[in-house]
Structures are given as structure tokens and as C-alpha cells.
Amino acid sequence: MLALPGWSPVQADAGTRLSCRQLRVHASLSRDQIVAWTALTGILSTEADGYGMTGVTEESTCAPVMLSTGLRDVVTAYRAVILDIWGVLIDGKSALPEAAECLRQLRRHGIAVLLLSNSSRGSDNLRSYLNELGVPVDRTDHVVTSGELAAEHLSGTSHRRALQVGSDEGTDWLVRDGRVLVRTADQADVVVATGAVRDESLLPFWMEQLRSTARRGVPMICANPDRELYVGSRRIRAAGHLADLYVGLGGTVTWCGKPMPEAYHSCLTRLATDAAHVVAVGDSLDTDIAGAACAGLHRVLVLDTGVHRDMAGLAGNGLSEAIRERGTALPTFTMDRLRW
Structure with missing residues (x-):
């Protein structure tokens, strides 16, 4: 959207x-x-x-x-x-x-x-994760994640049966508001792309599921618009890549996170400044x-530590x-x- x-x-x-x-x-x-x-x-x-x-x-x-x-x-x-x-x-x-x-x-x-991340984790989950890595989150004022933005979006819909593609760390928000996770495309009324493609061997299975949901007109919510990221020195594909594939299959995608304006509106509202x-x-x-x-x-x-090194x-x-x-x-x- x-x-x-x-x-x-x-x-x-x-x-x-x-x-x-x-x-x-x-x-x-x-x-x-x-x-x-x-x-x-x-x-x-x-x-x-x-x-x-x-x-x-x-x-x-x-x-x-x-x-x-x-x-x-x-x-x-x-x-x-x-x-x-x-x-x-x-x-x-x-x-x-x-x-x-x-x-x-x-x-x-x-x-x-304010920490703004395209992570699919919920904000509280991400705070805990950062503390484990040695980032002093107590020195920040707000944390906004794609996961939380996607959860807010989902709460305003009637979707109750979610098919998740991508890694699932910290995505317990998917089962809020009476939603359940389903295992196969024929059960889903929404697809949610999360995290990253940590195991490339799963791509063929996910593609089979996505072809089926795209044919049925099931919408996707992308809870991490990043197309790639680094884990240490390893470059891997992220949920945004799966969303691109879905668009290529004729599917409809709602992107939650950067660069969408809603993410920045949420940040400026929390910061109470312009x-x-x-x-x-x-x-x-x-x-x-x-x-x-x-x-x-x-x-x-x-530059040196990011995706454009x-x-x-x-x-x-x-x-x-x-x-x-x-x-x-x-x-x-x-x-x-x-x-x-």
C-alpha cells in the first residue's frame, strides 16, 4: 500500500x-x-x-x-x-x-x-535481543519495528489465518487478536513475510505456497521490506526479497516499515516533533x-558496516x-x- x-x-x-x-x-x-x-x-x-x-x-x-x-x-x-x-x-x-x-x-x-528497524521482531523482543548483544537500549527513548507496524496493520483487518514465510524470530505478534498460523496455502487468508531467508533450501517450498496463494488472490503483508542484510560478514536475502517474488507472481503486497511514510509518521508522532x-x-x-x-x-x-560497503x-x-x-x-x- x-x-x-x-x-x-x-x-x-x-x-x-x-x-x-x-x-x-x-x-x-x-x-x-x-x-x-x-x-x-x-x-x-x-x-x-x-x-x-x-x-x-x-x-x-x-x-x-x-x-x-x-x-x-x-x-x-x-x-x-x-x-x-x-x-x-x-x-x-x-x-x-x-x-x-x-x-x-x-x-x-x-x-x-528512536530506534527504527525493519526487523520483523516485536519492539519488546528486539529490546531484549539488543541487550543480549551489548547495545544499551536503556539509553534510547523509543523502539519502532516493522513487526510492530505489521501487527498494527493486521489488527485493523479481518484476517485470521496467516501463512508465514521467512524466519520467525520474535514474531509472536502474528497470533494476537485470535489469529492462528497455518501450514499450507489453501488454509491461509493472508501471507506474512518475516525475517530473512536463512535457509535457502526452503525457497522452493515457499515458492510453491506463494504461487497457490497468489492465484487465489490472498494478500501478503511484508514485515521486513529489506531485500538483503548482513549477518556478520554473510550477506543473506530478507523478507523484502520474498515480497518481490510475490509481486512477480501477480500478488498484492502491503509493505510495513521503511521506506513507507507510515513508519516515519509513527516515529515523528512518538518524538512529538517535526x-x-x-x-x-x-x-x-x-x-x-x-x-x-x-x-x-x-x-x-x-557505509563501511552496512549493505553498501x-x-x-x-x-x-x-x-x-x-x-x-x-x-x-x-x-x-x-x-x-x-x-x-
Whole structure:
């Protein structure tokens, strides 16, 4: 579901294409916000009205500024920071070296911290997991996860029989409100994609199930829009990849989490401030940077420890060109890893 600011929701079915003119007229989005929507491949038509040729803002043409020291270079200009988790605070196995000190300094300087993750875990479950890894969650103010957003979405539907695809860590929210998990496609009235593809040998079975539910018109909820992630040094596919496959089968997907506007609306509501006073930090152009840009936030891309570590050697205009080739919004700042 594409719930664009100021516009009625649009279902993201296969073949749906929105022109830049539609977005400008109906949603009053800036050019920089429009760029963010190219992260949802195939949904935005960039050719419809000479996109990229006119209306370029100064911010969207400037090369990102490298924060050579750390967040302290800029963050005190904001009231709050939204931090991604995987690739920023942790590597999937342990806390990254300077994460705890950065959280301590943010608290010391009176800057509110909200953790926003595309994890399919519930918020309380993720807090416990982070504590086990050595991340001091008590130094943060809020935790928002794709799992919680998906649970909120499900609670407003009549779906009661969920077929889960993907890993299931911390997804007990699936059986709230009288819902049950089912084992086969013919029993399901909703498919929920969660976690990651930790065992590739399960893909053929999942694909068989997804073909069946897609034929019957069963909707999918994607409770982790990430298409890939790192666990230590291992790169694996995530639930967003399964959702892409479902769209390819003709299925309908509702995405819960970054880069969708609902995720950022939820964050700003919790922080009780507006976008101008918040900076977002993440490692993914397609989710963290695209979503923050669409929400009107300044944004920091972490390179060395995230999914774009292949760009770590680039800087200035070279980095800008590499990002533009991907068709996503530019970050405001970059840094090698999260540090104060």
C-alpha cells in the first residue's frame, strides 16, 4: 500500500506505475521526495514527464558531506535522531564497537533517540535481543519495528489465518487478536513475510505456497521490506526479497516499515516533533535514505558496516554519481561507521 502524504492510498500491485507529474500534483511532493520513491522498483515511472531535467533543488544536487569525526559534527543541531539497527548499531551477531558510546553521548547531550528497524521482531523482543548483544537500549527513548507496524496493520483487518514465510524470530505478534498460523496455502487468508531467508533450501517450498496463494488472490503483508542484510560478514536475502517474488507472481503486497511514510509518521508522532528537527541514520539507500528523504528528514548514510560497503571507498561527486545510478535519493551526510 502506497499511502503517499496528502494523497489517498494506492495499492502496489504488479504493473502499477505512478508518474512524477501525478506525485507533484496530487501529493505535493518535492523533487527530492519523488526521487525516494524510485526505491520501490517498478512503481514509479521516471520517464513520464522528463523527470530529472527540471525542478532540481539545491540539496538534491549537492554531494553528501562526509562526517570525518562522527555524529557530533552535526547532531547537536537536531532535537532527535532516528537510528537504524542492522549495519549501524549491530552486525547481526554483536554490537558494533562504538555504538554504546554514541548512545551514551546522545543521551548526555539531551538528544532523543528512536530506534527504527525493519526487523520483523516485536519492539519488546528486539529490546531484549539488543541487550543480549551489548547495545544499551536503556539509553534510547523509543523502539519502532516493522513487526510492530505489521501487527498494527493486521489488527485493523479481518484476517485470521496467516501463512508465514521467512524466519520467525520474535514474531509472536502474528497470533494476537485470535489469529492462528497455518501450514499450507489453501488454509491461509493472508501471507506474512518475516525475517530473512536463512535457509535457502526452503525457497522452493515457499515458492510453491506463494504461487497457490497468489492465484487465489490472498494478500501478503511484508514485515521486513529489506531485500538483503548482513549477518556478520554473510550477506543473506530478507523478507523484502520474498515480497518481490510475490509481486512477480501477480500478488498484492502491503509493505510495513521503511521506506513507507507510515513508519516515519509513527516515529515523528512518538518524538512529538517535526521533520526539520530530526536526522535519520541508516545503512540502506533503498529503505533508510529513501524513506527519510520522502519524510523530509536530513539523513546520514553509514557505509563501511552496512549493505553498501562496496561504496565505502567513494566520496564526494563519485559517491553522488554512484547513488544517482541507483535512482535513489542522496544522503545529506555520510560516515564510515556510527560513532560520536
